[in-house]
Amino acid sequence: MDFDDTPEEALWRTSVRDFIGAHGDELPGGYERYVDREEKVVQRKRWQRLLYEAGFVGVTWPREYGGRDGTPMQQAIVTQELAKVGAATLINGIGLGMAGPTLIAHGSEAQKRRHLLPLLRADEIWCQLFSEPAAGSDLAGVTMRAIRDGDGWRVRGQKVWTSGAHYADFGILVARTDPTLPKHAGLSYFIVDMHVPGVTVRPLRQMSGDAAFNEVFFDDSPIPMENLVGEVNGGWRVAITTLMNERLMIGGGGADLGIGVEELLKHAAPHLSDLTPERRALVRQELGQCYIEALACRLSGYRRLTGLSHGQIPGPEASAGKLAGVALARQIADLGVRLLGDDALFAGDARGDRHWQYVMSSSPGLAIAGGTNEILKNIIGERVLGLPAEPRLDKGVPFDATARQRVEAAR
Ligand SMILES: Cc1cc2nc3c(=O)[nH]c(=O)nc-3n(C[C@H](O)[C@H](O)[C@H](O)COP(=O)(O)OP(=O)(O)OC[C@H]3O[C@@H](n4cnc5c(N)ncnc54)[C@H](O)[C@@H]3O)c2cc1C
CATH class of the missing domain: 1.20.140.10 (Butyryl-CoA Dehydrogenase, subunit A, domain 3)
Structure with missing residues (x-):
């Protein structure tokens, strides 16, 4: 383990500190991790853009998509220095920590060229449309359908706990494209434009007083073919990349x-x-x-x-x-x-x-x-301690034949 900055890292740290010192007035302070007031959104978008223009956002991303080809340590130094002065987290955290790295790994060249730079500059904000009322920990159990329609798809159903959906421009979405396949195999991964017809965002107020996350309803909302990420029914592999990046981002x-x-x-x-x-x-x-x-x-x-x-x-x-x-x-x-x-x-x-x-x-x-804590403990139990895996009764069973689907169909 290396504790000390290398000479290059020390220089980098100084440049971050100098930048923060010179732009103290612009710094969004406080501990609000989320934002539900318009002026805060504007202020935090401006701050991310300033940081990006100084070279401190997307440090590890490829230069050809707006990054700096830098090291994880350089990015960590930026995070550390911002934390030291009590700065709020960057407004496009989901884009930077999850959507962007997933597009870099699985997106088409056109998707990378279209989306990565506006994401880095906070010109376009992203949200994560994964969880549903009956699919959170068991994410592969999502029931929201994406149905082929002409050249693209139409999505119908509900997502929930969607942080930042009320000011997001795009979302990463997992939906079921083939319910006759086992649950992990019938999912696809899409980019959704949050401003298309049929998208309704309803805030959910938390005990902290913020309404930081939302319910999001899709009523036959269109998704063009070019917004599919990866293969049709290959969405689980893409979603795993997002989830790994999410955990890395948080912990x-x-x-x-x-x-x-x-x-x-x-x-x-x-x-x-x-x-x-x-x-x-x-x-x-x-x-x-x-x-x-x-x-x-x-x-x-x-x-x-x-x-x-x-x-x-x-x-x-x-x-x-x-x-x-x-x-x-x-x-x-x-x-x-x-x-x-x-x-x-x-x-x-x-x-x-x-x-x-x-x-x-x-x-x-x-x-x-x-x-959740319990899911993380399951992961540690299985992958670190080598304990037996949880029984998975729906393994290999077509999604529309699983017990829950049969109960819902009978209602
Ligand atoms: C602040 C916040 C922000 C969020 N933002 C987003 C977002 O932007 N986008 C998004 O898609 N989602 C978001 N979520 C949702 C989050 O991903 C889910 O809440 C989480 O995955 C848990 O799912 P669930 O709420 O459906 O609970 P469930 O999965 O129903 O779990 C209920 C309880 O059962 C336990 N449990 C479930 N399965 C097991 C198991 N196999 N073994 C042991 N215990 C188990 C859980 O630990 C939990 O205690 C957010 C949640 C919070 C709190």
């Missing part, structure tokens, strides 16, 4: 999820003197535990990055990284709010937002998004 590089431990320590300092000696001792222990775990998460992240830099393909360690990072984020947010005591009902910070409360109420979602 891969050791970046803090939620609020960093240094900020917790700063936040805790003035509160410690208000506590009884017994309580203070307990809180200090909790702070120490958070610090140890934060260090362990970061160092494991650096090890994964070192592997990536040496050309290794990410494996189940990205799942372990997400599991540990989410647990820590929840622990930090919870302790931060407890330290506020009764003030938690009212307190804001110097920037006027209630970020401890916000992060505490939004962090449970992290344990669900991008693979």
